[in-house]
Amino acid sequence: MIDVIIAGGGPTGVMLAGELRLHGLHALVLEKEAEPTRIVRALGLHARSIEVMDQRGLLDRFLGLGRQYPVGGSFAGIAKPRPDRLDTAHPYILGIPQTITERLLTEHATELGAEIRRGCELVGLSQDKDGVTAELADGTQLRSRYLVGCDGGRSTVRRLLGVGFPGEPARVEWLLGEVEVTMPPEELAAVVAEVRETHKGFGAGPLGDGVYRVVARAEEVAEDRTVPPTLDELKQRVLAIAGTDFGVHSPRWLSRFGDATRLAERYQVGRVLLAGDAAHIHPPLGGQGLNLGIQDAFNLGWKLAAEVDGWAPEGLLDSYHTERRPVAADVLDNTRAQVELTSLEPGPQAVRRLVSELMEFEDVNRYLIEKVTAIGIRYDFGEGHELLGRRLRDVGLKRGRLYALMHGGRGLLLDQTGRLSVAGWADRVDHVVDVSEELDVPAALLRPDGHVAWAGEDQQELLSHLPKWFGAPVN
Numbered sequence: 001m002i003d004v005i006i007a008g009g010g011p012t013g014v015m016l017a018g019e020l021r022l023h024g025l026h027a028l029v030l031e032k033e034a035e036p037t038r039i040v041r042a043l044g045l046h047a048r049s050i051e052v053m054d055q056r057g058l059l060d061r062f063l064g065l066g067r068q069y070p071v072g073g074s075f076a077g078i079a080k081p082r083p084d085r086l087d088t089a090h091p092y093i094l095g096i097p098q099t100i101t102e103r104l105l106t107e108h109a110t111e112l113g114a115e116i117r118r119g120c121e122l123v124g125l126s127q128d129k130d131g132v133t134a135e136l137a138d139g140t141q142l143r144s145r146y147l148v149g150c151d152g153g154r155s156t157v158r159r160l161l162g163v164g165f166p167g168e169p170a171r172v173e174w175l176l177g178e179v180e181v182t183m184p185p186e187e188l189a190a191v192v193a194e195v196r197e198t199h200k201g202f203g204a205g206p207l208g209d210g211v212y213r214v215v216a217r218a219e220e221v222a223e224d225r226t227v228p229p230t231l232d233e234l235k236q237r238v239l240a241i242a243g244t245d246f247g248v249h250s251p252r253w254l255s256r257f258g259d260a261t262r263l264a265e266r267y268q269v270g271r272v273l274l275a276g277d278a279a280h281i282h283p284p285l286g287g288q289g290l291n292l293g294i295q296d297a298f299n300l301g302w303k304l305a306a307e308v309d310g311w312a313p314e315g316l317l318d319s320y321h322t323e324r325r326p327v328a329a330d331v332l333d334n335t336r337a338q339v340e341l342t343s344l345e346p347g348p349q350a351v352r353r354l355v356s357e358l359m360e361f362e363d364v365n366r367y368l369i370e371k372v373t374a375i376g377i378r379y380d381f382g383e384g385h386e387l388l389g390r391r392l393r394d395v396g397l398k399r400g401r402l403y404a405l406m407h408g409g410r411g412l413l414l415d416q417t418g419r420l421s422v423a424g425w426a427d428r429v430d431h432v433v434d435v436s437e438e439l440d441v442p443a444a445l446l447r448p449d450g451h452v453a454w455a456g457e458d459q460q461e462l463l464s465h466l467p468k469w470f471g472a473p474v475n
């Protein structure tokens, strides 16, 4: 019996595999494609995902292959400087192609011992009270305790579960590709700048070696969006919009994407769960989808591990749906709003001017950045300290940095009083007695995903919160 089968080896699936391996689970990723994709969709990581990489000791790998950009301008492309106070040690966007993110997360998962089987498509599943049976395209049957569908927007797992995916269908489609051009760079840049005055979605950005990433609105939504466009189709659209086709040729790859916006009705049916694009899709404005999926996996991994290991308290796994679905609903809403703000109609343009004026207020600017970067998320853990339910930013301690102590994916009590104890939970929760000038609470109990489960100084209060997240004490 495998502990967890993960259908889909995209960023969400491999992130989850790594998280499960931290807890020693047998995690098997089934990926239908025989080779990693060359198509680059996401172009970067936002602050919360950068923090997640830091919390797992992966930051240096990502920083080494990415480029740091200023954080302003993520909301509907409205350019504003970064607010002075941003509650993160990583106030930048990390530009890094999705293909590299996937490679780094895959390497991390396999180094930890996850098994990744390529060329394996999941086509069927059934479940009973003890486990899930997954059927592969070649007829193989596999059995696991849990199965997670990380198989993207057209999720087979979601369809097999019969989970509804309500929302809006694609009304607009864009063609995207990496191609070579013959037009000189300065001339091309001038044309693009002019076209973007009236076509916000249009773009052609240099990637080096004469290769450009080109995006142009399609004439209509294709009947089958799984079929990539031809070079000629892209050429025609670029010509129609820009008045020149830049001499595009020699495509590295071509793809298309739409603005469909949908949210799964449920994230869990029995022993089968959904994460990443399988649970939510939306247009790429603000660059949030991959980030959202990685953070789904970060939320789910330790909870699933707790279930399999047998120490999960009542309701822990259910909290995956109750915490993460509202976060996705909020991302869907902010992308809907951003789509409106990029319309060239007079009404939305007037609203855009107004939003731009409002963003001159530091608090408004910060609020929108905290939304898009996901550092503003607060899960509903009930009444309590203002940190409760929020993730704690990385803070400096006397003996180093907080996130450096979280690589193992365990709970952590950061105790500035030296009087507290996690006896009974020491196998699941680390007790760190240290002080930080950046933390004005005597002690904070952090879940493995870095969210604050309790803040205070009273041992009895702590004892009443530990079982809620970490189960019963052991002697």
Ligand SMILES: Cc1cc2nc3c(=O)[nH]c(=O)nc-3n(C[C@H](O)[C@H](O)[C@H](O)COP(=O)(O)OP(=O)(O)OC[C@H]3O[C@@H](n4cnc5c(N)ncnc54)[C@H](O)[C@@H]3O)c2cc1C
Residues within 6 Å of the ligand: 007, 008, 009, 010, 011, 012, 013, 030, 031, 032, 033, 041, 042, 043, 044, 098, 120, 121, 122, 123, 150, 151, 152, 153, 155, 156, 157, 176, 257, 275, 276, 277, 278, 284, 286, 287, 288, 289, 290, 291, 292, 293
């Ligand atoms: C043009 C564009 C730009 C974007 N830019 C950004 C950005 O800047 N920032 C950002 O955060 N997000 C961005 N996104 C969104 C981001 O690409 C997705 O949200 C992300 O890829 C979702 O990851 P995932 O692992 O959930 O799903 P996917 O990446 O779709 O991975 C799913 C995997 O499952 C596999 N699979 C499917 N069916 C099966 C099956 N039956 N059995 C086995 N395997 C299966 C697939 O082959 C695939 O490898 C962008 C998207 C587009 C289209």
